[in-house]
Amino acid sequence: METSSPASSRRTSIGSQRNPDSEEAILSAAEAILREAGLAAFSIEAVARRAKAGKPTIYRWWPSKAALLLDVYHRQKHHGHMPDTGDVRSDLALFVTSLLAFWRDDGGAIFRSLIAEAQSDPAALEALRRYLLERWRQSGAIIQRAQKRGEVRPEIDSDLTIEILSGFAWSRLLTGRLDCSEDEIRAVIDAVVGGIAAR
Known part of the structure; x- marks a missing residue:
């Protein structure tokens, strides 16, 4: 991945x-x-x-x-594949869906443990920070492809957009609400894409 x-x-x-x-x-x-x-x-x-x-x-x-x-x-990860359906909404929905599915398995408990460790251990915090920055950079390719297709405005920061979506996923992870419906995920994606879409 x-x-x-x-x-x-x-x-x-x-x-x-x-x-x-x-x-x-x-x-x-x-x-x-x-x-x-x-x-x-x-x-x-x-x-x-x-x-x-x-x-x-x-x-x-x-x-x-x-x-x-x-x-x-x-x-444990198996969701690293970056979707490329040719449509930014579909790609982002698949990205979020696969991440939440992975966290519903063993990955969520392990990642929560890492987050907990980072609250009191500076080394863990720095490791987590580096890891997330790299993950957001990699996943930003979804937005960059959409920019090349003309779906997303060229000035949009791809990493920041992924961080916004990751924030939604983190909220669900940390509050034990990983069973999101397709409608909920679609609503989140529509809200984000509505703010970055080319006019």
Whole structure:
């Protein structure tokens, strides 16, 4: 789902390449802990015990708990495809619908854990900020294609438009209202596109 990702851009350990089997075991252990007991039970120590891995290894590959959380989240993602139907309303509706659907599965709980961690950990906040800026930039391609087709005014900021739609999705995630109807999503898209559409 991405041209780049936390998994592909993260730091690797100095002088050491990741062992794929060990990496998989660590990520699986981290994901299982989050699913079973939530953020309160999530720690590098707990992940190391469950994965039967050394803490130094985990810290070499993930310098903070936030970095590990982001990789667990990214590992679950399957909504990175950027819709391209030739119609901006349809593309944005598919974008929001697929994001909410992913969050209704395991992704929502993990992302809420990351948001919670960011409220008290500056490293987690910075990791989340970088991740979101990159995601909005990538998803902005939907708006940029619409601008080339003449559907959206050329001066519209594509990243900011995606951030507005993401704000709606975040509100639904954080208040447990991810079961949006098609009519609700269509109304949100119509409101946003009505403000950016070419006249």
